[in-house]
Amino acid sequence: MTVGVPDLQKLADSVVEQAKSGEQIEAYVSRGGETSVRVYEGELEHFVSAQSEGVGIRIIKDGRTGFAYAGTLEPSAIAEVLAEARDNIQFGTVDQWAGLAEPDGVQQIPQKFWDEELASYPTDKKIEITKELEKLTLAADSRVRSEQSNYEDGWGETAVSTTTGIRESGRGNSCYVSVATLADDGDEAQTGFGFSVGDSPKEFDLQKAAREAADRATRLLGATKPASKKVTIVLDPYVTSQFVSILSSALNGENLAKGRSLFADRLNEQVADARFTLVDDPTNKLAYTATDIDGEGLAARRNVLIENGVLKMFVHSSYSARRMNTKSTGNATRGGFAGGPGVGCLAMQVQPGTKTQAELIASIDDGVLIQDVAGMHSGVNTISGDFSTGASGIVITNGTLGAPIREFTIASTLQKMLLNIVDLGKDIDWLPMRAVGLSLVISDVMMSGS
Amino acid sequence: MTKTQSAEPLVAPDVLERVLAAGRSTGAEFSEVYVEDKRSTSAGLDDGKVEQVTSGRDRGAGIRVVSGETTGFAHTSDLSERGLLAAAQAAAMAAKQGGGGVNKVQLGDVLRHSVNTVKVAPDGVEKSRKVELLKRVDAAARAVNASIVQVSAGYGDSRRRILVANSNGVLSADEQVRTLLRVSVVATGDGGMQTGYDSLGHTIGFEMFDENDVEELAIRAAKQAVTKLSARPAPSGAMPVVIKRGSGGVLFHEACGHGLEADLVGKSASVYRGKMGELVASSLVTLVDDGTMTAEWGAIGIDDEGHPSQRNTLIQDGVLTDYMWDYLRARKEGRAQSGNGRRQSYQHLPMVRMTNTFVLNGKEDPDEIVRNTKQGVYVAKLGGGQVDTASGDFVFGMTEAYLIENGEITEPLREGNLIGNGPEVLKDIDLLGNDFAMGNPGTCGKDGQGVPVGDGQPTLRVRSLTIGGTAA
Numbered sequence: 035m036t037v038g039v040p041d042l043q044k045l046a047d048s049v050v051e052q053a054k055s056g057e058q059i060e061a062y063v064s065r066g067g068e069t070s071v072r073v074y075e076g077e078l079e080h081f082v083s084a085q086s087e088g089v090g091i092r093i094i095k096d097g098r099t100g101f102a103y104a105g106t107l108e109p110s111a112i113a114e115v116l117a118e119a120r121d122n123i124q125f126g127t128v129d130q131w132a133g134l135a136e137p138d139g140v141q142q143i144p145q146k147f148w149d150e151e152l153a154s155y156p157t158d159k160k161i162e163i164t165k166e167l168e169k170l171t172l173a174a175d176s177r178v179r180s181e182q183s184n185y186e187d188g189w190g191e192t193a194v195s196t197t198t199g200i201r202e203s204g205r206g207n208s209c210y211v212s213v214a215t216l217a218d219d220g221d222e223a224q225t226g227f228g229f230s231v232g233d234s235p236k237e238f239d240l241q242k243a244a245r246e247a248a249d250r251a252t253r254l255l256g257a258t259k260p261a262s263k264k265v266t267i268v269l270d271p272y273v274t275s276q277f278v279s280i281l282s283s284a285l286n287g288e289n290l291a292k293g294r295s296l297f298a299d300r301l302n303e304q305v306a307d308a309r310f311t312l313v314d315d316p317t318n319k320l321a322y323t324a325t326d327i328d329g330e331g332l333a334a335r336r337n338v339l340i341e342n343g344v345l346k347m348f349v350h351s352s353y354s355a356r357r358m359n360t361k362s363t364g365n366a367t368r369g370g371f372a373g374g375p376g377v378g379c380l381a382m383q384v385q386p387g388t389k390t391q392a393e394l395i396a397s398i399d400d401g402v403l404i405q406d407v408a409g410m411h412s413g414v415n416t417i418s419g420d421f422s423t424g425a426s427g428i429v430i431t432n433g434t435l436g437a438p439i440r441e442f443t444i445a446s447t448l449q450k451m452l453l454n455i456v457d458l459g460k461d462i463d464w465l466p467m468r469a470v471g472l473s474l475v476i477s478d479v480m481m482s483g484s
Numbered sequence: 485m486t487k488t489q490s491a492e493p494l495v496a497p498d499v500l501e502r503v504l505a506a507g508r509s510t511g512a513e514f515s516e517v518y519v520e521d522k523r524s525t526s527a528g529l530d531d532g533k534v535e536q537v538t539s540g541r542d543r544g545a546g547i548r549v550v551s552g553e554t555t556g557f558a559h560t561s562d563l564s565e566r567g568l569l570a571a572a573q574a575a576a577m578a579a580k581q582g583g584g585g586v587n588k589v590q591l592g593d594v595l596r597h598s599v600n601t602v603k604v605a606p607d608g609v610e611k612s613r614k615v616e617l618l619k620r621v622d623a624a625a626r627a628v629n630a631s632i633v634q635v636s637a638g639y640g641d642s643r644r645r646i647l648v649a650n651s652n653g654v655l656s657a658d659e660q661v662r663t664l665l666r667v668s669v670v671a672t673g674d675g676g677m678q679t680g681y682d683s684l685g686h687t688i689g690f691e692m693f694d695e696n697d698v699e700e701l702a703i704r705a706a707k708q709a710v711t712k713l714s715a716r717p718a719p720s721g722a723m724p725v726v727i728k729r730g731s732g733g734v735l736f737h738e739a740c741g742h743g744l745e746a747d748l749v750g751k752s753a754s755v756y757r758g759k760m761g762e763l764v765a766s767s768l769v770t771l772v773d774d775g776t777m778t779a780e781w782g783a784i785g786i787d788d789e790g791h792p793s794q795r796n797t798l799i800q801d802g803v804l805t806d807y808m809w810d811y812l813r814a815r816k817e818g819r820a821q822s823g824n825g826r827r828q829s830y831q832h833l834p835m836v837r838m839t840n841t842f843v844l845n846g847k848e849d850p851d852e853i854v855r856n857t858k859q860g861v862y863v864a865k866l867g868g869g870q871v872d873t874a875s876g877d878f879v880f881g882m883t884e885a886y887l888i889e890n891g892e893i894t895e896p897l898r899e900g901n902l903i904g905n906g907p908e909v910l911k912d913i914d915l916l917g918n919d920f921a922m923g924n925p926g927t928c929g930k931d932g933q934g935v936p937v938g939d940g941q942p943t944l945r946v947r948s949l950t951i952g953g954t955a956a
Contacts, residue, residue: 412881413901422900443952482720
């Protein structure tokens with residue numbers, strides 16, 4: 035990484051240096067801190083200031099893998115973790131493809147992940163901002179109440195070293211504000227939220243977050259349950275981002291190797307409408323999840339996954355790449371020191387269309403603007419492709435928005451939905467999620483209601 | 485409940501007293517130390533191989549300081565007196581800027597309230613025996629049918645020692661052991677791939693595997709996947725739904741459980757606000773949250789605020805009788821806590837959470853419930869769910885379901901979500917069976933924290949629920 039953390043790197047190196055003959059060792063060490071401010075009805079509800087650290091050690095010997103971690107960097111604990119990881123090797127099954135990543139010569143694209151202004155931002159200002167956001171939200175609409183207003187920031191430093199020659203360390207920090215709202219109409223209450231993300235608090239758009247939180251809560255007041263029928267749906271950017279994210283599982287090279295991808299045997303075939311191009315590009319600094327290295331310490335890179343609807347490639351870590359006789363695409367993921375690397379897309383981006391959301395809506399005779407979904411984790415099966423989620427939104431009739439509706443589901447299959455993409459918006463929104471947002475129009479979806 | 489001197493507390497009582505005093509050094513009225521030491525072992529098998537055995541250690545303390553409506557919180561992985569005092573000072577500063585007096589805290593004996601019995605501590609069991617379970621699961625699942633193409637299985641155990649002390653004189657300890665086995669299966673056929681899943685988890689030790697057949701678990705998951713290979717698209721629209729015993733507790737977890745949490749009620753973010761004493765469900769429904777339910781996934785000796793777990797009746801014969809409470813919300817209302825103050829780890833603030841939430845038995849014969857349903861859906865296995873507590877709208881996934889035609893369970897259905905509104909669905913329960921069973925172990929997520937929970941119910945019928953299928 036561009037900015038190193040020498041003491042953590044040294045700590046990781048000191049673990050790796052203890053490798054015995056025939057052992058491959060990877061040491062992943064990290065530490066970080068967070069501030070969390072919550073305001074409710076003008077008062078500070080909680081203030082959390084916390085720091086944590088930890089180490090994860092992976093050892094591979096004769097094709098067997100062992101792993102251990104601890105939430106501390108005390109020298110005695112690190113020695114214990116190393117011993118535990120070594121002890122765990124014997125219980126693994128020999129896997130001819132097991133191994134660590136090796137440097138592949140791909141150059142990192144330098145990015146800036148550390149903001150000095152955020153690092154030294156005063157505490158009382160953080161509380162002030164949180165109160166201000168709540169105030170703006172309440173002022174946006176008289177029907178709106180506050181549930182909570184939050185400011186969160188965090189910083190982290192990580193280092194990874196391996197016996198195969200990977201040595202990477204770096205640090206980053208980030209912050210965001212969010213507000214949760216309630217809107218009442220008699221007995222009925224609806225909820226909303228808004229947020230704003232920045233490299234430092236000075237980049238926050240509090241007005242926009244407040245406006246969105248108020249709109250989201252109020253626009254569903256009086257919503258009814260629709261009748262069941264086939265419709266064309268327009269996914270709001272926030273919903274599209276969630277929809278695109280779930281495709282990561284089907285594009286995952288390890289899932290492909292293990293027979294769990296619904297895209298198996300579809301390489302170079304038409305899997306989506308020709309208007310759909312999907313790229314994974316963590317080197318794009320606009321992406322919230324932008325990074326310069328992947329979870330194994332290889333350079334992050336731009337990969338075109340689906341081009342004009344044609345499946346071009348799967349993403350790989352060094353492990354899945356060895357299994358599939360290819361090279362890592364720099365797509366190892368990592369959830370922290372408590373686990374080894376996995377595989378996944380890092381920063382998914384959809385090539386935008388040419389219309390605004392209003393223009394997309396104007397072209398639809400009978401449809402629904404889907405503004406929120408629920409149960410993406412319980413009603414979507416990324417292996418079979420079955421797709422069913424709870425939803426709320428606004429009816430589209432002859433190109434205009436009508437009444438709000440709620441308590442219905444939208445259902446299809448992932449395979450069909452990709453082929454049924456009818457249009458895309460140009461309204462790119464770099465949301466704080468793994469995939470970019472934009473308006474996406476999909477036809478022939480079953481809406482289930484009364 | 486027994487009171488004993490602690491043999492070896494995680495932190496010495498005199499240190500706790502000094503840390504609690506430091507927490508109130510800025511004038512706060514309440515301080516609390518939560519100490520946790522957790523050791524865990526997990527093993528994963530996938531694609532026929534034991535991929536990795538993992539050992540984990542998480543140890544640290546969270547210090548909470550409350551001043552008026554404001555909570556300050558800091559945590560540390562350094563359990564020395566110096567580390568704890570530093571965290572206490574940080575929490576105190578966070579709760580209140582300004583000076584205060586010295587507040588002495590005197591702690592008595594450690595309260596130990598244990599609801600679980602562990603016969604075979606899992607950390608004393610050879611790892612090879614744990615890995616062997618996974619291999620048995622893999623073999624049993626693959627033997628079910630040639631269409632089974634992939635199996636992944638996971639084993640996990642943890643031993644979590646906690647110690648809670650606060651400036652009100654509470655000093656409590658618990659040791660929480662959990663043992664879990666899960667299996668996911670992929671089957672393939674002409675119509676593509678289908679999946680099956682099952683799991684087993686209890687707050688007991690390795691003796692869980694003497695009392696439960698892991699092959700049976702694997703076979704159930706495999707059969708679920710195979711059955712779904714011939715599944716037809718689920719219907720769409722509202723219709724009667726029969727939910728098999730022990731598979732639908734998540735319905736109550738989402739339809740009303742979260743809405744009965746006092747923190748959400750306190751902010752009027754629950755559709756059940758102001759409904760105490762009112763009829764909120766069919767008179768058939770009695771809903772209980774019970775942290776003392778031995779061996780169940782949500783069973784705890786004490787909650788994460790040091791309060792002994794207890795059994796709380798939330799809905800009695802359809803009438804709302806109580807919400808669930810933690811320390812802060814109970815303090816605000818001037819009432820007793822209910823043992824529902826829980827947190828994911830020492831790095832988190834406690835809040836109101838469920839433990840084991842379930843509906844008591846009714847009177848109907850479960851087979852009769854199906855026979856009395858002309859057209860509808862029979863759900864044999866539910867997945868996760870999600871709720872908007874303010875509107876009451878909730879969804880939950882059906883991972884194994886069948887059509888009911890003329891009072892008989894017929895064809896299997898593809899997966900989908902069901903959607904309903906909590907208060908409406910509770911009132912729509914028109915048949916309740918006499919075959920109560922607890923369901924699978926679950927993890928409940930709220931405000932970014934996950935805690936283990938259990939749920940259960942007898943077979944029941946909801947007069948009308950919306951099925952999120954694709955068939956017209």
